[in-house]
Amino acid sequence: MIVMDPEAGVRPATVICAGWLSHLPLRFKETCFGLLAEGDREIIRGFLSALRLAYPSGLIFRRRWYSIGDTAICRKTFAETRPLRRAADQIRHHCQS
Numbered sequence: 206m207i208v209m210d211p212e213a214g215v216r217p218a219t220v221i222c223a224g225w226l227s228h229l230p231l232r233f234k235e236t237c238f239g240l241l242a243e244g245d246r247e248i249i250r251g252f253l254s255a256l257r258l259a260y261p262s263g264l265i266f267r268r269r270w271y272s273i274g275d276t277a278i279c280r281k282t283f284a285e286t287r288p289l290r291r292a293a294d295q296i297r298h299h300c301q302s
C-alpha cells in the first residue's frame with residue numbers, strides 16, 4: 206500500500222507509469238488514499254526502494270494483507286470506485302507523450 210500526500214506532487218498515475226515503463230510484472234489499483242501495488246515480493250521491494258529514492262517525502266509504504274481483488278480493501282465496497290481501466294488508459298496516454 207502506498208499512501209500519498211496530496212501536497213507532495215506525486216500522483217498515482219506517475220507511480221503506475223514508472224512501473225509500466227520499467228516492464229515490471231506488477232498490478233496496481235488506485236484508491237482514495239493512494240495506490241495498491243501487488244506482485245512478487247522481491248520485485249515489490251525493489252520497486253518501493255526505487256520510489257523511496259525518487260520521492261523521499263510524501264509517500265508512506267505499508268504492507269496490506271489483502272489482495273487487490275479482495276472486497277475488504279475499502280469500507281465503500283459497494284460504492285462506485287474509480288475504474289482501473291480508465292486509469293490505465295490515462296497512464297498509457299501520459300507515458301506515450
